[in-house]
Amino acid sequence: MEFVDNFWFQLVLKLAGILGVVLTGALVVIYAELKIGSHMQTRIGPYYAGGRWGWAQPLADGLKFLQKEDLSPTGSDRTVYGFAPYVVMMATIAVFVVVPFGPDMVGANLDLGAFYLLAISSLSVLGVLMAGWSSANKYSLIGGLRAAAQLIAYELPLVLAVVAVVIQAGTMSLNGIVDAQQQTWFTIGSFNISAPFIIQGQILGFAIFMIAAVAELSRIPFDMPIAESELTMGYLTEYSGIRFTMFFLGEYASMISLSAIAATLYLGGYAVPGVHGNIVNLLGPGVLLTKVAILVFVIIWIRWTWPRLREDQLQTLAWTWLIPLALLNIAIVSIFKVVF
């Protein structure tokens, strides 16, 4: 078993694992979106591809995108235009480095896990701005600017919500945060009760995090950057073929990554109450992915039931509601941390 400890072997294994989870996960979420959206609108949704329930529809869509021509508009900056989707995709996949699927099943257990998450996910704004500018299209440019303004506005409540969790857990390592949620919260008789942070008073933080996460994803009700009625498709307008596929997969992959972060920070991550030892490494991925699936369902549910927010309403929500509430949340959590 010596080769198992080899650094390069582990690296390849982790990369393959993360790519497998992200790409198949994205396809599953796309299929879920098609089906759930349809049923919420009293339609059936994809029906033919792949036979039963049209399960092969996302694959068929993917193949269709791949065989389309990869156009770049006249006057566009081809290097930047070509590179932008990879920046967005890279920022999404890099998040999974620190997401723990089990006590030992983690890409790298960084001391700075939460800080790394915020740093690396802020890079996707760069990709969006690159895409918007390099397309040489006014819709793209305005869409890119709107996206950037929105991502910056909602990055703040996201960061502040995470800060409250870091204060409560006393560590920035994501494994440490999961462990902190398994510590004894209080005891009844001889029973040690532990609870995820959402029950230990982080319900406000969780709500702020999820609202900001949906906004970071630019999904309805926060989809002004790609509002079809006024901007065609925003910064995605000129993209086609494999580069559009990258953006498309990237959006669904970041739904999974943000849900995984939320599940780790607030819902206890991979932990199963009362189960300890090596078995958690086996159960952990299933537990985490179940929590992720529930959160992804909520995000899809919001998309198909909510109307779009206007640009000014969207900014007002972030700056006058979410940020002050997140600051209040930090204050409350800190006070409880010091007093108890």
Next chain:
Amino acid sequence: MTVSIADWFKETANWVFILLAIPTLLGAWRTVTSNNIVRSVLYLVVSLGGAAAMFLSLGAAFVGWTVVLVYIGAVIILFLIGIMITRAPLGMKAELSHASNVRMPAALLSLSMFVLVAWGLIDAFSNTAIEPFEPTPTSDIANLIFSRFVVPFEVVSIVLLAALIGGIALARRDDGGGA
């Protein structure tokens, strides 16, 4: 202990350093020579990314990720938004001319900066090999900031707050008491 050039190339860490240094320098070079202002900013991202990677390879993870979060994630984004809101030339339109009357002073300035830093480094370390050290845990930095250096830390935060208020006051439009 002194180090010869041959020894220097035998060390793997030095190859990592070269791999990081070349893109950093190329990025910096293209930042000032590019004819397109948005491309200049993007080259600056390459340069800053190289600097962040350099900090990571030195074991200063906190500084490295701060460079990514603050410089690439915030400052560069503000640069890009500022440029795009005001005068973004769409696509590949070259618009920077690099007037020849600023080239010499700029070159002189950066050369003197380089000489100063290089002289300082050589004066301090000569060609002594620096002993390998353990990476500093971030918790140590945090403990220092919030114990011994808590007053300077708070002073810096007040300076930043003042700058923030100043920025708002400058940007705010007062239409004779209305609004």
